[in-house]
Amino acid sequence: MHINELDTPALLVDVDQLARNIAMMQQQISELGLNLRPHCKAHKTPELALQQIAAGAKGVCVAKLGEAEVLARGGVQDILITTPIAGLKKVQRLIALQRQYPTTRLIQVVDHIEQIQLIGKEAQQQQVSIPLLIEVESGQQRCGVEVGDELLNLIRAIQACNGVSYLGVQAYSGHLQQVKTLNERNHAAREAVLPLFTYIEQVLTPLGLAPSVVSGGGTGTFAAYQGLGFTEIQAGSYVFMDASYRSIEDLQQASEPLFGCALSVLATVISTPKPHRAVVDAGMKSLSIDLGMAQVLDDDSIRYQCGGDEHGILHLSQQSQKLRIGDKILLLPSHCDTTVNNFDTFVLVSGTEVVGEVAIAARGRCD
Numbered sequence: 145m146h147i148n149e150l151d152t153p154a155l156l157v158d159v160d161q162l163a164r165n166i167a168m169m170q171q172q173i174s175e176l177g178l179n180l181r182p183h184c185k186a187h188k189t190p191e192l193a194l195q196q197i198a199a200g201a202k203g204v205c206v207a208k209l210g211e212a213e214v215l216a217r218g219g220v221q222d223i224l225i226t227t228p229i230a231g232l233k234k235v236q237r238l239i240a241l242q243r244q245y246p247t248t249r250l251i252q253v254v255d256h257i258e259q260i261q262l263i264g265k266e267a268q269q270q271q272v273s274i275p276l277l278i279e280v281e282s283g284q285q286r287c288g289v290e291v292g293d294e295l296l297n298l299i300r301a302i303q304a305c306n307g308v309s310y311l312g313v314q315a316y317s318g319h320l321q322q323v324k325t326l327n328e329r330n331h332a333a334r335e336a337v338l339p340l341f342t343y344i345e346q347v348l349t350p351l352g353l354a355p356s357v358v359s360g361g362g363t364g365t366f367a368a369y370q371g372l373g374f375t376e377i378q379a380g381s382y383v384f385m386d387a388s389y390r391s392i393e394d395l396q397q398a399s400e401p402l403f404g405c406a407l408s409v410l411a412t413v414i415s416t417p418k419p420h421r422a423v424v425d426a427g428m429k430s431l432s433i434d435l436g437m438a439q440v441l442d443d444d445s446i447r448y449q450c451g452g453d454e455h456g457i458l459h460l461s462q463q464s465q466k467l468r469i470g471d472k473i474l475l476l477p478s479h480c481d482t483t484v485n486n487f488d489t490f491v492l493v494s495g496t497e498v499v500g501e502v503a504i505a506a507r508g509r510c511d
């Protein structure tokens with residue numbers, strides 16, 4: 145079937161570009177001598193996680209326990225939950241998941257002694273053990289303990305607790321992923337984590353407390369971390385790319401970017417009220433706007449503007465082709481993670497041919 149026969153709005157994934165992106169990031173990370181642990185918050189889909197693992201990824205990350213539940217059910221064997229959890233209900237779900245999938249490695253990020261003690265208590269009662277990564281502050285000022293005594297105290301707290309084990313640390317500088325120029329981005333990314341690696345070398349290693357795993361980095365910063373001491377990279381968006389990632393300077397600084405856009409939203413023109421304005425059936429319930437507006441694929445003469453929950457406004461210029469009711473338009477999302485969260489299904493395409501579909505099983509799992 146040709147994509148123009150699809151009902152809309154539809155979320156399309158170009159399987160050829162997807163495969164190239166997956167292979168390219170795996171090659172980049174392997175060349176750095178690191179493990180790739182892709183962040184599945186970008187695609188929220190067990191099938192794609194397994195494709196990344198088949199290409200060489202060590203395991204995967206998820207942001208939420210709900211996503212971990214879906215991926216574990218889908219057969220993913222090694223899952224890092226990159227956000228701390230709180231409260232008995234959540235902790236009991238984590239432990240229940242570990243018991244349900246005993247051969248799956250579930251790793252949990254923490255940044256407070258209360259999380260450690262609660263997870264440890266419940267895990268011990270249920271006779272499982274949960275490996276923990278301690279999140280450290282690395283410039284984003286979100287979660288994370290300061291490098292220094294706060295980190296040391298948490299390592300000791302984990303070691304004193306049954307039911308949990310100290311695996312390592314997480315340092316993710318999310319605020320730097322989209323700094324526009326490559327040199328500035330790389331410089332800032334290294335500066336943000338240097339205190340951690342100095343502390344590991346000067347304090348933790350002599351105490352025998354060096355982390356086995358240091359996890360972090362994303363699509364925008366992975367290349368900065370060569371030789372620093374990270375063991376694994378958590379890049380996520382590279383599978384699809386989006387308009388905001390496309391606008392930063394690529395690490396190759398060459399005409400051909402490393403990663404291409406594999407994700408698009410197909411929309412239909414539903415109204416043409418003026419010669420310079422058409423309206424499509426994809427508003428913010430389809431295309432997220434947290435990182436700006438979507439772009440019309442391969443046509444700079446048309447500007448997309450969100451026209452509300454269900455409407456997208458296309459501003460046409462003199463160069464634009466004339467649009468008619470029923471015409472189809474491909475839009476490049478500004479932010480892949482939050483756009484994917486709007487859809488139940490990826491329509492798989494190769495060029496303009498539909499080749500299959502896959503359920504986005506963890507979409508909406510913000511729990």
Ligand SMILES: Cc1ncc(COP(=O)(O)O)c(C=O)c1O
Pocket residue numbers: 183185186205226316318321360361362363364378379380381382
């Ligand atoms: C903790 C963490 N690691 C990794 C990523 C992946 O980053 P990116 O999608 O920029 O590659 C994210 C994205 O938000 C994140 O929150």
